[in-house]
Amino acid sequence: MVSSNLFAVVAGVGPGTGAAVARKFASAYPVALLARSPENYEGLVKEINSSGGKAIGISTDVASEESVKSAFEKIKKEWGSDGCAAAIFNASGKFVRKPLLEMSVDDFVAGWDVSCKGAFIFSQATLPLLLNAAPKSEHPPTLIFTGATASVKANALMSGFANAKFALRALSTSIAKEFAPKGIHVAHAVIDGVIDIPRTKDWLKDMPPEAKIDADEIAAAYWNLHLQGKRAFTNEIDIRPMLEKW
Amino acid sequence: MVSSNLFAVVAGVGPGTGAAVARKFASAYPVALLARSPENYEGLVKEINSSGGKAIGISTDVASEESVKSAFEKIKKEWGSDGCAAAIFNASGKFVRKPLLEMSVDDFVAGWDVSCKGAFIFSQATLPLLLNAAPKSEHPPTLIFTGATASVKANALMSGFANAKFALRALSTSIAKEFAPKGIHVAHAVIDGVIDIPRTKDWLKDMPPEAKIDADEIAAAYWNLHLQGKRAFTNEIDIRPMLEKW
Amino acid sequence: MVSSNLFAVVAGVGPGTGAAVARKFASAYPVALLARSPENYEGLVKEINSSGGKAIGISTDVASEESVKSAFEKIKKEWGSDGCAAAIFNASGKFVRKPLLEMSVDDFVAGWDVSCKGAFIFSQATLPLLLNAAPKSEHPPTLIFTGATASVKANALMSGFANAKFALRALSTSIAKEFAPKGIHVAHAVIDGVIDIPRTKDWLKDMPPEAKIDADEIAAAYWNLHLQGKRAFTNEIDIRPMLEKW
Amino acid sequence: MVSSNLFAVVAGVGPGTGAAVARKFASAYPVALLARSPENYEGLVKEINSSGGKAIGISTDVASEESVKSAFEKIKKEWGSDGCAAAIFNASGKFVRKPLLEMSVDDFVAGWDVSCKGAFIFSQATLPLLLNAAPKSEHPPTLIFTGATASVKANALMSGFANAKFALRALSTSIAKEFAPKGIHVAHAVIDGVIDIPRTKDWLKDMPPEAKIDADEIAAAYWNLHLQGKRAFTNEIDIRPMLEKW
Numbered sequence: 001m002v003s004s005n006l007f008a009v010v011a012g013v014g015p016g017t018g019a020a021v022a023r024k025f026a027s028a029y030p031v032a033l034l035a036r037s038p039e040n041y042e043g044l045v046k047e048i049n050s051s052g053g054k055a056i057g058i059s060t061d062v063a064s065e066e067s068v069k070s071a072f073e074k075i076k077k078e079w080g081s082d083g084c085a086a087a088i089f090n091a092s093g094k095f096v097r098k099p100l101l102e103m104s105v106d107d108f109v110a111g112w113d114v115s116c117k118g119a120f121i122f123s124q125a126t127l128p129l130l131l132n133a134a135p136k137s138e139h140p141p142t143l144i145f146t147g148a149t150a151s152v153k154a155n156a157l158m159s160g161f162a163n164a165k166f167a168l169r170a171l172s173t174s175i176a177k178e179f180a181p182k183g184i185h186v187a188h189a190v191i192d193g194v195i196d197i198p199r200t201k202d203w204l205k206d207m208p209p210e211a212k213i214d215a216d217e218i219a220a221a222y223w224n225l226h227l228q229g230k231r232a233f234t235n236e237i238d239i240r241p242m243l244e245k246w
Numbered sequence: 247m248v249s250s251n252l253f254a255v256v257a258g259v260g261p262g263t264g265a266a267v268a269r270k271f272a273s274a275y276p277v278a279l280l281a282r283s284p285e286n287y288e289g290l291v292k293e294i295n296s297s298g299g300k301a302i303g304i305s306t307d308v309a310s311e312e313s314v315k316s317a318f319e320k321i322k323k324e325w326g327s328d329g330c331a332a333a334i335f336n337a338s339g340k341f342v343r344k345p346l347l348e349m350s351v352d353d354f355v356a357g358w359d360v361s362c363k364g365a366f367i368f369s370q371a372t373l374p375l376l377l378n379a380a381p382k383s384e385h386p387p388t389l390i391f392t393g394a395t396a397s398v399k400a401n402a403l404m405s406g407f408a409n410a411k412f413a414l415r416a417l418s419t420s421i422a423k424e425f426a427p428k429g430i431h432v433a434h435a436v437i438d439g440v441i442d443i444p445r446t447k448d449w450l451k452d453m454p455p456e457a458k459i460d461a462d463e464i465a466a467a468y469w470n471l472h473l474q475g476k477r478a479f480t481n482e483i484d485i486r487p488m489l490e491k492w
Numbered sequence: 493m494v495s496s497n498l499f500a501v502v503a504g505v506g507p508g509t510g511a512a513v514a515r516k517f518a519s520a521y522p523v524a525l526l527a528r529s530p531e532n533y534e535g536l537v538k539e540i541n542s543s544g545g546k547a548i549g550i551s552t553d554v555a556s557e558e559s560v561k562s563a564f565e566k567i568k569k570e571w572g573s574d575g576c577a578a579a580i581f582n583a584s585g586k587f588v589r590k591p592l593l594e595m596s597v598d599d600f601v602a603g604w605d606v607s608c609k610g611a612f613i614f615s616q617a618t619l620p621l622l623l624n625a626a627p628k629s630e631h632p633p634t635l636i637f638t639g640a641t642a643s644v645k646a647n648a649l650m651s652g653f654a655n656a657k658f659a660l661r662a663l664s665t666s667i668a669k670e671f672a673p674k675g676i677h678v679a680h681a682v683i684d685g686v687i688d689i690p691r692t693k694d695w696l697k698d699m700p701p702e703a704k705i706d707a708d709e710i711a712a713a714y715w716n717l718h719l720q721g722k723r724a725f726t727n728e729i730d731i732r733p734m735l736e737k738w
Numbered sequence: 739m740v741s742s743n744l745f746a747v748v749a750g751v752g753p754g755t756g757a758a759v760a761r762k763f764a765s766a767y768p769v770a771l772l773a774r775s776p777e778n779y780e781g782l783v784k785e786i787n788s789s790g791g792k793a794i795g796i797s798t799d800v801a802s803e804e805s806v807k808s809a810f811e812k813i814k815k816e817w818g819s820d821g822c823a824a825a826i827f828n829a830s831g832k833f834v835r836k837p838l839l840e841m842s843v844d845d846f847v848a849g850w851d852v853s854c855k856g857a858f859i860f861s862q863a864t865l866p867l868l869l870n871a872a873p874k875s876e877h878p879p880t881l882i883f884t885g886a887t888a889s890v891k892a893n894a895l896m897s898g899f900a901n902a903k904f905a906l907r908a909l910s911t912s913i914a915k916e917f918a919p920k921g922i923h924v925a926h927a928v929i930d931g932v933i934d935i936p937r938t939k940d941w942l943k944d945m946p947p948e949a950k951i952d953a954d955e956i957a958a959a960y961w962n963l964h965l966q967g968k969r970a971f972t973n974e975i976d977i978r979p980m981l982e983k984w
């Protein structure tokens with residue numbers, strides 16, 4: 001167990017990766033869970049608090065600077081500004097699969113607004129706290145971005161999602177290069193496959209479980225990224241289930 | 247000379263690539279030149295019109311759907327809606343080189359807004375006209391996006407520019423995959439180096455001319471992309487000067 | 493027409509890309525055609541010589557240093573060592589599609605031996621002649637390597653072909669970086685699709701012609717690479733037919 | 739501790755990554771250490787055996803099919819053919835940094851021969867044993883290849899090393915795609931930086947320790963790859979020290 005003054009924050013908490021990551025990091029740190037809708041974190045906050053961890057949930061729109069600022073004021077009120085040991089950005093913009101000529105500009109903007117602008121705003125809020133944590137954190141403070149197949153492959157009808165995820169990957173690399181010399185570990189994960197969550201339970205139904213990603217395994221991978229020392233930062237991993245075609 | 251009903255359009259006309267591309271395509275098509283500020287196209291419009299070509303200039307903010315729509319209405323008034331043989335998107339968002347924590351959200355958004363959202367809006371305006379042109383154009387109608395080093399490499403302090411250029415590259419690929427089967431040729435150019443224009447005349451001063459890219463050569467490369475037939479589309483090229491380190 | 497003392501050389505002449513490239517470059521230069529089996533170049537040599545060009549064919553095993561040296565001695569005997577304006581490496585190792593455990597070491601080596609070691613040997617033979625040509629050639633002397641889908645995508649059962657093509661791409665880039673400052677233009681082409689040649693006539697039979705690449709279009713693209721000036725080298729292009737899925 | 743019938747094998751054991759990986763995996767499995775020269779493994783074999791683990795060393799030339807076959811016969815004699823839980827290929831061909839025209843064909847071949855052909859031969863020897871282990875291994879049997887900066891970046895003067903490392907990366911991906919559906923986890927690590935070993939002690943001398951990679955951290959990353967379940971395979975990671983420029 002590391003210093004209890006340091007906390008972790010997860011943006012984009014839902015029933016899949018976000019929740020699994022929150023549970024994992026909650027075993028070591030108090031965790032702040034950000035999601036637009038409280039129903040996405042309420043149960044989880046109770047679960048963590050009742051099982052020996054500490055969690056707070058904050059309704060946040062990551063695409064809004066004001067909303068993110070307000071969320072971090074609440075976090076500071078709770079745990080001070082000693083620092084943040086780990087910040088995970090797991091929010092994604094609306095997934096719109098449409099022919100280009102049928103997309104509205106709003107459809108198109110919606111993807112980047114959350115996935116990339118949101119990641120930028122979240123990074124600006126967390127990096128000063130990650131820097132604060134650097135001298136006292138057992139493990140290099142870590143900022144992780146969740147990517148997707150579309151981070152490296154832009155398919156037809158996916159222009160909204162893919163441009164945003166490519167953009168996020170660039171943002172992650174740029175921040176990694178700027179902040180690594182200051183001891184901050186920035187990583188990007190290309191999640192290449194369907195995550196096994198309630199919403200996807202009817203997908204790939206005729207396939208064995210190994211056709212979908214287990215969100216707890218993503219959480220374990222993120223945790224291992226956090227454990228890496230300053231002399232071996234991994235800045236990108238891919239994750240796919242055994243039966244994925246790629 | 248191909249059918250005079252077909253036109254070409256260049257967005258992002260300035261003293262470098264845009265002007266060179268406009269001149270090149272003006273030797274075959276009437277060209278519409280879009281730029282925010284009229285001073286960026288006025289001289290060129292005169293030059294093309296007085297040397298046997300046809301050109302119009304339209305003050306346009308590519309990041310604004312309204313502005314782009316209005317520009318294309320003017321184009322249709324001029325040349326009808328028979329079709330567009332070539333559309334070149336050469337606009338770039340504000341180039342901001344700043345530490346992440348010193349960037350404003352507006353700084354960050356400004357890059358993507360023009361480079362990627364602008365490219366999306368421009369694509370939506372031009373693709374129907376490119377599709378119209380497909381049956382009658384001598385060469386497959388062509389949509390070209392100008393990228394940069396930052397399209398494939400995200401460096402420190404470049405988060406605004408790089409995320410936008412990565413995003414543009416994804417957009418280009420997604421459109422290429424959707425529209426190639428309809429006979430539209432979409433290409434992305436990674437311009438990897440300093441272009442030799444008035445604004446960069448003091449850059450790399452101690453180096454020979456081969457340290458900078460000649461904009462006319464970019465225009466020649468774009469033209470060659472346009473000449474490619476349906477059985478050999480190039481979807482990405484890189485361009486760098488002989489003395490570039492990469 | 494450029495100086496008649498400069499020649500072009502094409503390694504890997506067969507009925508597809510090699511022949512098309514040879515014809516294209518023969519319109520400007522005397523061409524030396526290298527292929528293992530004389531039947532691959534004999535008809536073409538006659539065709540070029542009888543239609544106003546100059547061509548010689550030399551039976552060559554590009555994977556053998558001795559064989560390549562001997563070929564270039566014949567070339568020098570014919571045209572002197574004034575220099576080579578363009579060298580195209582189009583040879584490919586045996587294409588073996590097999591489960592990994594069913595491949596022999598010889599199967600595996602055969603791919604790299606021709607595609608990459610052959611390219612290295614060919615480059616060592618041609619680069620001094622390309623350097624010789626640099627001061628007098630109208631266009632920067634050009635060395636082009638033919639790649640494939642497998643240059644950037646390594647699929648199951650393709651370990652022999654893909655490792656060799658990835659390797660070739662690295663070789664091309666390394667040579668490009670070393671020799672660009674000396675005025676040599678090195679380029680790599682990712683040919684992503686089935687080329688329309690006699691051997692592939694039954695492939696994609698139910699598809700329109702736009703499902704296959706026209707070898708003459710590859711030749712046109714290579715020629716355009718050769719025409720590029722020192723201030724705008726393209727080091728990589730991809731080429732695919734309109735109907736290719738990618 | 740997992741089943742004692744399963745073993746691990748490390749090819750390319752030297753004082754850096756190989757030794758660190760061997761120590762790490764020796765805490766769970768008997769380990770077979772392969773290196774050309776016995777002095778590369780003798781001390782380590784003693785160390786592991788005297789500290790509660792089990793290790794054997796076998797002088798092996800991974801570029802020779804005969805030599806590798808003979809090594810695996812020795813391993814089977816020792817531990818049966820129940821299976822291999824983890825196989826790590828860490829051997830690299832001769833690192834030759836030379837102008838292209840000064841390299842011999844032997845220089846060039848030497849890189850690929852070990853780094854890629856050796857990896858192929860090693861894979862053919864280990865995959866049947868990894869497949870055997872699949873039903874009984876606690877963790878999906880794992881095959882890991884050690885790459886380098888040159889796996890993704892081909893610089894001037896590095897044609898021998900880079901072509902081999904690009905080739906190895908393709909081999910790794912091809913095997914990963916073929917064997918993942920059979921439950922084998924194949925991963926490639928891009929080691930991007932100087933590893934802190936006796937041979938590099940004078941490199942980057944004026945820099946803090948965070949300028950070099952700690953081999954134990956590479957071993958930890960490889961171990962974490964091995965621990966991943968079938969529903970979340972990572973097929974590629976990069977590893978670099980905090981102060982690396984990239």
